[in-house]
Amino acid sequence: MECNKDEAIRAKTISEKKLFDKDYAGSKKFILKAQTLYPGLEGISQMLTILDVYIASENKVNGETDWYGILGANPSDDDETIKKHYRKLALVLHPDKNKSVGADGAFKLLSEAWSLLADKAKRLAYNQRRSTRGFHSKVSFQSRASSPAGNGAHSLAKQATTKQNVRSHTGPGSVVRPPGSAAQPPPPRPPVVSRRTDTFWTICLGCKMHYEYLKLYLNHTLLCPNCRQPFLAKEMPPPSNLPKSTANKQNQISSSHGKYTGAAQNPGPPLPRVNTDPATASKAASVIQQVNDRLKREREEFYSGWPSKKSKSDDESQSSGAKIPYQMSTGNGVPAGTGNLFAFSLSNSVNRSRELNHFEIRHILLKKARTEIHRKLQEWDSMEKSKENEAGETSQIKDEQEREQSAMKVPDPDFHEFDLDRMENSFEDNQVWSAYDDDDGMPRFYALIHKVLSRKPLRVKLSWLNSKTTSEFGSFDWLGCGFHKSLGEFRIGRHEVYKNLNSFSQKVEWKKSPRGTVLIFPRKGQVWALYRNWSRDWNESVPDDVIHKYDMVQVLEDYTEERGVPVSPLIKFTGFRTVFHPHTHQSEVKMIPKEEMFRFSHQVPKYLLTGSEAHNAPQGCLELDPAATPSDLIQESAGTNESS
Incomplete structure (x- = not known):
């Protein structure tokens, strides 16, 4: 399997790029390929979880974002199950534990889903939009001659005009009196009242309104159309003042209402109950005409552009005419309830789908405007990212050019070739390397090498180490004074691919803290440069020629918080550019306490001379890397050795 590891890493890199470009399906294809090639590759399962969240966020259910899919849950799950799904994904996607590309965005989507579904009122409203959106726009009705209007409006209007005439739907065997005949026809047979068996009556305990629903919604939580509050739909006896003539029309009513679909939490309008009182029917016919006139105006405004501003009289007409009474009074003094109108144009007779009301038109236009604004913001964001x-x-090219130019000015060492210690083959996974600062060219930056992608040319996946605090060494705000931090505790930054070999100085010793941060402290035997004129009073206004003066020291023991670290000075060996020897007097040993650890400027690569390098090589002395040694310390003495 090791032979497939490099291919798996390439597939994962491609997956991360496609994820960054928001090609979630393509990204998942490559991460699954990487998992097949090398199942043990780090971060595979986290990437799959991230991609599942993004892919679910693109799914729409009746125009609504699938928040259940983002959590990996089902609409029928209870609150505790939803909570378990959220906690499980939050542990995987939290940015503190998941450093993969896209983890932040996936965690934000997860938080949005939880904030909506954890709130019972918001979840109920979301279920209502999710399950019934599109229902109102898909239902169509036949002509008035073939079936009654879905909301009982046609029945009301028809009864208002035929109340004084002989009923046309009398029972079989009834006799119709011919014109001019004096004989009285026998009375019509009483209508046969048949109760429907597929519906039940219930009552909203909040507003005391009666409703009739199909039995598939029995014992479900429904939303009251009158008071807009949820209630449990338990079977109740029908209201005492229910007209008998209404029962005769139940089978016709079921033809229009028995076909809709939706979740039990939002079954749509209840089955209509029609009041046959002549005064009520006449008033209903008038209301229907007002509503049709208003809908016609709104439709013309919609197709001509944004709806014009309505006058006060129009608003009053809307408040009085946009509601059709289709719910029965409870008989206790409560007036008949009102529900949202199914806005069908009754002037057209055959196969006309319903027209949109003002609120639906406004919702459509607002949604379109939000989509356009979102698209424009993404376009601007893309342009900004392109410019950045x-x-x-450009900045990286300039930095590389400047570093190459500065590297050309570094003098050769006396004996050891330090460049051989930082060749392509020197880099391995999970190493920390120091990199040159752009201030005075000394190696004060650190990079954690996650993965060596290639060696010729060098391409590594790394994270730069950074820190926002200096609390490990007391209250002195070294970073706030404008200086770089070269030791202490560092956080791991974002991943990036890097390929500039000349940026790196040497591999440094480090260890990982329990919190996942990187710790770098002076170790025994290391060589460091100390600021010669260092003071706690330094700030941004201190001149560079005061700051950039250094003394070379060798660390005698590892750093501890209680004692700090002991160091001894290094003395320049006469006749050489980069050779130093340790000071032999114990009195010259200096203790650097914890509060003064920022005296350390940077670590310097060293090489212990054995005497076999050349005939004049001083045995036991240290040769320092000229690329990390200040230029004022690299002075050629009058008697420079010949081998140099």
């Missing part, structure tokens, strides 16, 4: 990338590339 171009600026970053």
